[in-house]
Amino acid sequence: MGIAFPQPDQAILARREEILAGLARLVAPEALIVTEDERRAFETDGLTAYRQMPLAVVLPSTTAEVSAVMRFCHENGVKVVPRGAGTSLCGGAIPQQDAIVLGIAKMNRVLHIDFANRTARVEAGITNLAISQAVAYEGFFYAPDPSSQLACTIAGNIAMNSGGAHCLKYGVTTNNLLGVTMVLLDGTVVTLGGEHLDSAGYDLLGLITGSEGQLGIVTEAVVRILRAAEGARPALLGFDSVEDAGACVAAIIGAGIIPVALEYMDRPAIKICEAFAHAGYPLDVEAMLIVEVEGSDAEIDDMLRRIVAIAEPFKPKTVKVSQSEAESAAIWKGRKSAFGATGRVADYICMDGTIPTGQLPQVLKRIDEIAKAHGLGVANVFHAGDGNLHPLVMFDTSKPGEMEKAEIVGEEILKLCVEVGGCLTGEHGVGIEKRDLMTFQFNEADLVQQMRVRGVFDPLWLLNPAKVFPLQGRLAA
Amino acid sequence: MTIFTPRDENDAATIIADAFGKKTTLSVFGRNTKAALGRPITTDASLSTAGLTGITLYEPAELVISARSGAPVSEVVAALAQNGQELSFEPMDYGPLLGVGGEPTIGAVAALNLSGPRRIMAGAARDSLIGVRFVNGRGEVVKSGGRVMKNVTGLDLVKLMANSWGTLGVLTEVTFKVLPKHERMATLVLRGLDDRHAIDAMSSALGSPFDVTGAAHLPAPDLQGARTLIRLEGFSVSVDYRLTEMRRLLKRFGTGDILEGKAAEALWASVRDATVLGDHDERAIWRVSSGPTRGPDVAAHLAKARDARWFYDWGGGLVWISTPASGDAGAAIIREATREFGGHATLVKAPEALRASIDVLEPQSDAVMALSRGIKTSFDPAGILNPGRMYAGI
Numbered sequence: 001m002g003i004a005f006p007q008p009d010q011a012i013l014a015r016r017e018e019i020l021a022g023l024a025r026l027v028a029p030e031a032l033i034v035t036e037d038e039r040r041a042f043e044t045d046g047l048t049a050y051r052q053m054p055l056a057v058v059l060p061s062t063t064a065e066v067s068a069v070m071r072f073c074h075e076n077g078v079k080v081v082p083r084g085a086g087t088s089l090c091g092g093a094i095p096q097q098d099a100i101v102l103g104i105a106k107m108n109r110v111l112h113i114d115f116a117n118r119t120a121r122v123e124a125g126i127t128n129l130a131i132s133q134a135v136a137y138e139g140f141f142y143a144p145d146p147s148s149q150l151a152c153t154i155a156g157n158i159a160m161n162s163g164g165a166h167c168l169k170y171g172v173t174t175n176n177l178l179g180v181t182m183v184l185l186d187g188t189v190v191t192l193g194g195e196h197l198d199s200a201g202y203d204l205l206g207l208i209t210g211s212e213g214q215l216g217i218v219t220e221a222v223v224r225i226l227r228a229a230e231g232a233r234p235a236l237l238g239f240d241s242v243e244d245a246g247a248c249v250a251a252i253i254g255a256g257i258i259p260v261a262l263e264y265m266d267r268p269a270i271k272i273c274e275a276f277a278h279a280g281y282p283l284d285v286e287a288m289l290i291v292e293v294e295g296s297d298a299e300i301d302d303m304l305r306r307i308v309a310i311a312e313p314f315k316p317k318t319v320k321v322s323q324s325e326a327e328s329a330a331i332w333k334g335r336k337s338a339f340g341a342t343g344r345v346a347d348y349i350c351m352d353g354t355i356p357t358g359q360l361p362q363v364l365k366r367i368d369e370i371a372k373a374h375g376l377g378v379a380n381v382f383h384a385g386d387g388n389l390h391p392l393v394m395f396d397t398s399k400p401g402e403m404e405k406a407e408i409v410g411e412e413i414l415k416l417c418v419e420v421g422g423c424l425t426g427e428h429g430v431g432i433e434k435r436d437l438m439t440f441q442f443n444e445a446d447l448v449q450q451m452r453v454r455g456v457f458d459p460l461w462l463l464n465p466a467k468v469f470p471l472q473g474r475l476a477a
Numbered sequence: 478m479t480i481f482t483p484r485d486e487n488d489a490a491t492i493i494a495d496a497f498g499k500k501t502t503l504s505v506f507g508r509n510t511k512a513a514l515g516r517p518i519t520t521d522a523s524l525s526t527a528g529l530t531g532i533t534l535y536e537p538a539e540l541v542i543s544a545r546s547g548a549p550v551s552e553v554v555a556a557l558a559q560n561g562q563e564l565s566f567e568p569m570d571y572g573p574l575l576g577v578g579g580e581p582t583i584g585a586v587a588a589l590n591l592s593g594p595r596r597i598m599a600g601a602a603r604d605s606l607i608g609v610r611f612v613n614g615r616g617e618v619v620k621s622g623g624r625v626m627k628n629v630t631g632l633d634l635v636k637l638m639a640n641s642w643g644t645l646g647v648l649t650e651v652t653f654k655v656l657p658k659h660e661r662m663a664t665l666v667l668r669g670l671d672d673r674h675a676i677d678a679m680s681s682a683l684g685s686p687f688d689v690t691g692a693a694h695l696p697a698p699d700l701q702g703a704r705t706l707i708r709l710e711g712f713s714v715s716v717d718y719r720l721t722e723m724r725r726l727l728k729r730f731g732t733g734d735i736l737e738g739k740a741a742e743a744l745w746a747s748v749r750d751a752t753v754l755g756d757h758d759e760r761a762i763w764r765v766s767s768g769p770t771r772g773p774d775v776a777a778h779l780a781k782a783r784d785a786r787w788f789y790d791w792g793g794g795l796v797w798i799s800t801p802a803s804g805d806a807g808a809a810i811i812r813e814a815t816r817e818f819g820g821h822a823t824l825v826k827a828p829e830a831l832r833a834s835i836d837v838l839e840p841q842s843d844a845v846m847a848l849s850r851g852i853k854t855s856f857d858p859a860g861i862l863n864p865g866r867m868y869a870g871i
Contacts, residue, residue, distance in 0.1 A: 116680040117768045117794075139686070161629040172627060174636070175604045190844045195768035197794055198590060198601055199640060200821035200839035201867055202849050206603060206636025210629040230686045250538035256561055256657030296722075299715045354625040357539050387539075388627040426627035434630075441630055445617045449856070450632040456851035468631065 002407055003091075003432050005052060005466055008098040012055070012078060019078055020056055023100070026068040031106070033057035042083065042101045046148075047091035047433055049349075049403065054081065054095035059103045063181060063189060063219040069102060070217065071187030079462045080185075082213035084125065084156030087148040089350055090431030092160060092212050096466050104155050107219060110134045119178060119195050120225050124155035124218045128162075131223065140225045143170035146427065147336055155218050161210030163427035165335070168385035169260040169294075170226070172427065174209040179222035182208065182215075185458050195222060207453070212429050213464040215457040229294035232260060234331050235304050237311050238285030238318030242266070245287035246360035248314045249384045252291065253357075255310050257303065261292040262385035263335055266364065269342075269379035269392070276341035279334030280327070282318040289384060290335055338381040339392070346377070346394035347403070351410050353417030354426035357387040363420060367391050370412045374405045388426035389417065415440050430468045438470055451475040479522040483529065486610065486618060486649040492524060493647065494616025496861050505643035505863045507547055507582030511589070513575045515642060516837050517829050518865045526584050529649055532556055534624065541624050543608070543652040546584025553583050557655055565656040566602050567593030573752045574762060574826060584648045590640035593749035594691035594708070597683065597791045599656065603639035608652035611638060611645075614857025619646065626654045637852065643863040644871060645856040659710035664691070664741045665723055667705040667733040672696060672773040675705040676793040678730040680769060682707045683792045685726055687719040692792040693748045705730070708745065748790055751797045755786070760799045761806035761827040767820030769793035775822075778814040783807050802827055808835045815839060838867055 012019070020034055033039055034056050043051040055078070060066045073080050079099035086093045086103075095101045107123035108130070114120070115138050120131055128149040131142040145164035146152055152162070158180065163172040170176070179193030192205045199205060208215050239245040249262060265273065265281075265288045274281040281288060293303040304321050311319065322328040334341075342348050355363050364380060371378040371393060382389040393409045395402040414424050414434065418441045424434045438447060447469065455475055457463070481503070483489035496503055502520040506512070508527050526547035534543040537560040544553050550568060557563050568591040570581060585591070587609065592601040599605070608622035621634035638645060667678060675694035682689045691708030707727070709719045720735060727733070736744065747753040754762065765775050772793035779785050779798060785807070787798040800807045811822045821839030824832060841849065846868070853860070853871045865871070 114768075115684055116677075116770050118680075118684060119768070138684075140684075161633070163627055167627065171600060171604060174633070175600050184844070188844050190842065190848070192845070194819045195771070196766045196820040197596065197791065198592075198603075198766055200823065201640075201841055201845070201871070202645075202852055203590070203603060203636040203640050204845065204848060204852075206633055206639070207852075209636070210633050214632075227684050227686050229688075253540060253657070254538050256660065258656065295715060296718055299718060302712065302714050354627045356536065356541070356624060358536060383627070386626045388625075421623070422625050423623050423628045423630045425630050426625070427629055429629050430631065438631060442620075445619050446621065447631070449613060449617070449619045450621075450634065452855035453632055453634065453637070453852060456848060456855050 084153030090433040092431040160429040181220035264384035277334035352428040355422035565599035
């Protein structure tokens with residue numbers, strides 16, 4: 001439990017009643033949550049080991065309400081922690097005692113779908129999957145597909161620049177976002193981008209994507225929607241060694257093939273997921289790849305034939321090409337339920353570092369050593385095509401000290417990712433979880449420049465202030 | 478006028494720190510092939526990145542390349558080609574349009590977010606740019622991003638540096654995600670469509686599952702000469718299949734014919750570099766990005782008032798317009814159109830006096846301009862790097 005929160009501002013805590021009264025004047029009664037019981041639902045997110053009770057929770061229904069609340073908080077020096085669905089794995093939506101939570105989940109409508117221009121305008125509290133569902137009747141979809149897509153909001157996706165299993169072909173949020181309506185801290189409503197591509201001046205849309213709720217609150221988004229491929233089919237390739245699996249990934253890409261997904265699972269992960277999903281995963285291999293390609297049946301057959309031939313020199317022990325939609329679904333069910341399935345057998349923390357893919361075998365070996373040295377197990381599930389690792393460090397909360405050990409293992413893994421040329425987080429964000437590790441990836445000049453940019457939007461550190469930047473060494477206003 | 482040509486990043490930092498101390502304003506460029514683009518500025522001295530050369534990292538199996546900012550684009554392209562790879566966003570070259578020879582640099586590709594026809598499929602330069610090193614206006618060396626393609630560690634300053642025209646910092650090194658070159662490229666050419674039918678055809682093509690990597694419409698004075706280009710790339714078998722399906726899908730727009738090989742490559746290069754606009758002496762050239770179905774609205778709005786020629790890329794979402802350079806070169810009318818139909822217009826070629834007197838880039842809302850000025854100050858508090866190159870004061 002090593003992550004500190006800033007000391008709450010006692011003056012704000014003392015003014016709680018007055019602040020609540022002020023907020024009550026701005027939003028409908030049902031949009032303001034003040035009782036302790038009801039606030040408790042908002043005290044943590046996907047990083048459940050940490051909890052903080054917020055001052056109050058506001059759930060506005062319109063951009064105008066968000067603007068009014070922001071202006072009020074700005075004028076009264078009240079901190080604001082933005083929240084989508086609260087699925088952040090890095091504590092991005094965990095509140096603090098002297099802050100209100102501003103949740104946009106009620107703003108979940110589709111506003112306009114334009115198939116000719118291939119865009120959808122939505123309120124930012126809509127879930128990721130709901131966008132795809134809203135455009136599916138014309139065969140379209142919204143490409144980024146984080147595992148939490150059933151629950152997570154597009155606002156949260158923008159805040160964390162979320163990816164998913166298919167970003168090797170389709171990119172992450174920043175590559176699929178065309179415009180936003182955003183409320184700045186002082187209540188000003190700005191529009192960035194629109195239905196068109198690229199920005200006239202500075203790429204503010206690119207800047208706010210992945211900014212973890214520190215620069216403003218996005219209330220509407222225009223996203224790119226794509227026509228889905230005619231079909232998609234995965235193949236499973238099982239290998240006797242991590243090195244062979246890693247070399248096979250490099251060979252596939254080297255041959256000019258960019259599969260739509262290229263996922264990696266190691267032996268512990270395969271075992272856990274197979275027990276849960278009965279996907280037909282091979283249990284006698286050290287490493288398994290799920291390689292998915294898209295197109296017509298003939299195109300898929302051609303591509304999978306090529307991939308199987310490329311894999312041949314690496315002596316795959318299992319080569320299994322999905323023969324039906326049911327088989328494909330089972331293969332993905334196993335992968336997509338990896339976190340949940342692991343949760344059934346152990347407590348775990350999920351890391352999210354990215355490494356240069358050439359470093360895979362060495363890094364996986366080191367991860368194993370790090371975990372063993374602390375007496376813990378690790379299951380590895382990750383996006384092999386882009387080097388985005390998801391080591392699940394398993395522990396038992398009921399054993400004193402194990403969670404702390406898991407946090408140390410996680411920290412050492414992330415430092416390793418940076419050492420080999422990668423980064424701390426590929427798609428989950430920094431939040432509170434990795435905040436204090438930022439100095440391993442960035443030097444002072446790098447961080448100060450980021451904080452200067454942050455300061456343009458929020459010089460007083462009122463917006464999600466406990467996140468991303470180490471508490472020490474922060475730029476004052 | 479002094480032109481500083483730093484040998485390395487440290488050297489660049491020293492020069493800029495000194496300029497910061499003395500408030501010496503600097504024109505920042507690579508090989509200065511784009512001086513005729515954007516707002517003209519006058520500065521105390523210049524800084525060229527031409528001395529920062531060389532590819533610093535290339536891992537074909539990891540789909541990543543890094544080069545110092547002054548490396549010629551052609552050097553990067555050639556290194557990638559040796560491994561059957563490319564910059565997937567198809568960077569355009571402004572040289573032919575501006576009538577300037579010389580080698581553009583890879584740093585400028587990042588700093589101006591230069592993309593080509595494949596932008597609709599593969600994203601812009603800013604989407605492939607995954608890491609930068611630069612010297613800010615205080616002379617501090619800063620890095621952002623890295624060499625991996627998924628990275629949400631801290632604020633994404635990479636995106637800010639892309640399309641910042643050297644006003645926020647001097648790029649010293651850029652890292653791009655790259656992709657394998659396609660085995661085959663084929664273009665379905667439809668003939669005789671007017672603008673709106675062409676946009677319809679391109680929207681159908683782009684809304685199909687057949688992975689269109691280029692969609693352009695080249696109008697002609699007589700309708701029969703108009704060509705609509707739908708490009709498909711990939712493995713040969715797959716291209717064959719998709720061509721057949723595409724023709725079936727678009728049969729109400731005519732059967733069209735298939736263009737491949739050198740002629741097709743040359744045609745797409747002329748779309749990419751906008752040379753397909755033809756002779757452009759004495760003319761101003763605009764580049765308008767809008768929603769694809771809005772492209773014809775913008776063009777028609779201008780054509781009501783002025784002599785104009787144009788063509789569409791990006792399925793209609795990018796309109797290149799040529800109009801006489803007289804008066805305001807159509808600025809008032811074009812900006813009326815972007816206000817009405819959405820999008821933004823950039824004056825990419827015009828006499829210097831005109832570029833100095835009107836907004837070259839689309840004017841933005843007061844709130845966005847305030848943020849932009851704040852960002853400029855956060856990188857370059859003394860306003861010494863390319864001051865006024867994008868907007869007055871930025």
